Amino acid sequence: GQPLVVIAGPCVVEALDICRRIAETVQAACAELGLSYIFKASFDKANRTSIDSYRGQGMDEGLALLARIREEFGCPVLTDVHEPDQCALAAEVVDVLQIPAFLCRQTDLLVAAAATGQPVNVKKGQFLAPEDMASVIKKLASTGNERIALTERGASFGYHNLVVDMRSLVIMRELGCPVIFDATHAVQLPGGRGTSSGGNREFVAPLARAAAATGIDGLFLETHPEPEKALSDGANSLRLDDVQTLLAKIKEIHGLVS
Amino acid sequence: GQPLVVIAGPCVVEALDICRRIAETVQAACAELGLSYIFKASFDKANRTSIDSYRGQGMDEGLALLARIREEFGCPVLTDVHEPDQCALAAEVVDVLQIPAFLCRQTDLLVAAAATGQPVNVKKGQFLAPEDMASVIKKLASTGNERIALTERGASFGYHNLVVDMRSLVIMRELGCPVIFDATHAVQLPGGRGTSSGGNREFVAPLARAAAATGIDGLFLETHPEPEKALSDGANSLRLDDVQTLLAKIKEIHGLVS
Amino acid sequence: GQPLVVIAGPCVVEALDICRRIAETVQAACAELGLSYIFKASFDKANRTSIDSYRGQGMDEGLALLARIREEFGCPVLTDVHEPDQCALAAEVVDVLQIPAFLCRQTDLLVAAAATGQPVNVKKGQFLAPEDMASVIKKLASTGNERIALTERGASFGYHNLVVDMRSLVIMRELGCPVIFDATHAVQLPGGRGTSSGGNREFVAPLARAAAATGIDGLFLETHPEPEKALSDGANSLRLDDVQTLLAKIKEIHGLVS
């Protein structure tokens, strides 16, 4: 089978030295374990809970930093896009475009992303059944671009809580695309802190193991050397020091089921 | 108290004569009952389930039709916007801008809509707790525009189903904004028909009555003379012939609780 | 149509004078409004969250108190049963047997209750779709007893929360039985306080109004002169002083829709 893909980075674009530290650590772990590594960072967090939260450095600076990481480390990079206009510009720099979960039904955005010809990774909306991603695939594939991946990041489960339905990984794989498990957004508690989202980092590792045992093609992780100082989503980011141990375990489990 | 506001129209912009028939019928019912009427239609359905579904006539034609209805009937009109760029243009024509539920956390869209100075009606995301709309209000109000309404249209309840939590109407009213109940989207069954969404028109009236008894400031309805022929969302649209009877009952209930 | 039935009392059997005060107040309100009154109290709370919680006075004392209220006030009384053996004994004293929500699928209990020939009120399980109550009705009716009522008390909505799906009232009425809305259990927050269940009394009135506007045959309420001192479920009990006002409003709404 294919080697497992690891998509990992800070939530939002952070200072260059932090991005470098993350890329270096995860790339080394992936190299040792024989996994494929893609660096991720968002140039803009367009849907933060609060208007006072940090959103990122803006598109130009963000893409510049992604280009730099790409060049320095020789690894592919991924970022998410929020409006059709951003797709072509981002696609000049990054290797994979990502569609955020809330936007997974926006036809124009999907079509603009796919029309760039770059691979597109779509996060399944928290409000969507896994089989409904078939319509999302059809929208993307209408452009002729069939390099599509689907990502599970949890489904709405009452208020302020998400649940990962592991059946969704099976169902989405049957749609014919590689399936990624986003282990850090899956443990978010939306709005759980009043004016921001909470999270339970302790569940990242067991959920990632469970997903790997169900059967996945890739693992998505947000990580930070000091999550408590992260500019976004610290509560659910994995501590950078813990990435190597987790990836080693995931690789073993993946080896058993693929 | 204030008279109840009724926001009603076809789902998507339909042929002019159908729009006229709807506006005429609902306006007459509202006039008779002493309710405020706002005509609604979407110039674009940017997140239809399937890429093959009808999306609308496009922005220019759609806004032109809304302007015409506005002029002919002398009633305010509402439409929804999906990208920041659309807000200023739409605000020149319509009296109220509406933010779709999936997009209710997109900061740029919210800010662009509010910055037009026009009233903004935000549909609460199916993935959001009602108290989390406080952050949405804050984003809008950061522009200085405080003419904000919030709309309940159901919360995710497992797959392919929505539930209306009537507590949300109480909670959102406590946030200080008028609260609208969207009785026709609330009965949608997302993805319930495989490649399109289903709906249960039979529940529109009982849910609208329940919401009115809980306490609301407005009622949102999609209606069509022949819902089975509607270009979008026919399964959950109210039959135009049934609008008058429903509004009369809603008015009575509203009178008892306000 | 039939007058609305009001089933109200303390959660668990309390001291005689408290039961009397409740019966007297609610009976007077119902008499004034032309509503039917049934006194309710549980002789045993067989499924309290914590083993340290008060469970009641036991069956003998509990039934004796119910008999006394019945005699003194001349009103029918209702209690819930938890095991098949209890049904015949309880049926000698009370006018309606009630099946708790968690037990609504226990075939032997349903059959034993219906076999007494007394009317049976079944609370819909928090885990059950409303249409699935058809199978519950069939179990009861297999005894030849068709005096059956169904009660909505909320559905599981993630953890520690219930949502009232007002569609369930419509669906259960279509099954051919009178439908009751339990306005105080519907606002429970299961396990919400760690070792006991919490509740939000403030939603009792709006949810009761919503249910009445949807269409119901009866309203179930737990009430207490001083809910903060109630031996069980105080957080969601309605203050006795507020019962008359609520019933007056419910009656008006009920009148509009029946």
Add this chain to the structure above:
Amino acid sequence: GQPLVVIAGPCVVEALDICRRIAETVQAACAELGLSYIFKASFDKANRTSIDSYRGQGMDEGLALLARIREEFGCPVLTDVHEPDQCALAAEVVDVLQIPAFLCRQTDLLVAAAATGQPVNVKKGQFLAPEDMASVIKKLASTGNERIALTERGASFGYHNLVVDMRSLVIMRELGCPVIFDATHAVQLPGGRGTSSGGNREFVAPLARAAAATGIDGLFLETHPEPEKALSDGANSLRLDDVQTLLAKIKEIHGLVS
């Protein structure tokens, strides 16, 4: 660590030769893999969806058959109890008493089961948060019996559907008890077939693998040589021929994480 426990058998007590075939096959697989085997069968299905469904042979015959399997195969046996009176009688024959999910809050049943001194396995209710099982443990432990296991079998997720929240395995283990994953009830679709429950056998294996990777102490399975002919729950029973392969994989995954 401890070897993984496998609790497996038919749903309800079937003909002796079918029970023998199941016990023989699973016992052999467990012996080969170094797993502990417990045979399970229910003498009575007290909460079948429909009153017309097969319920079992009754307590006397059912316990007699369990005793016979126990003697012939030398393996411990488990059955579930539904009323306090049944506990002492069942405990004379079986090695583990099991509390059904709907009944997991019934204090008298829990106490009667634990008071027998036999180990008690409680299935977490579909309506309960995992941390709320702490109160269940306290009820059992109030008898002095601390041989308690907790089983995950899915949580209500809208209507007619269950979702397995893998976090619950972590949370319940932190309560200090061994945790079992019930892989076949977890794939039930409650009421999914109108007058009976449906199920999706295809998800048994991936969910069992996921649970094992999360971390469990035991696996619960219902199995049948010909599930389509099973007297109960055939739609979600695992084919007996598939048990060995699944257990081998589960053992490997369990070995990686314990």
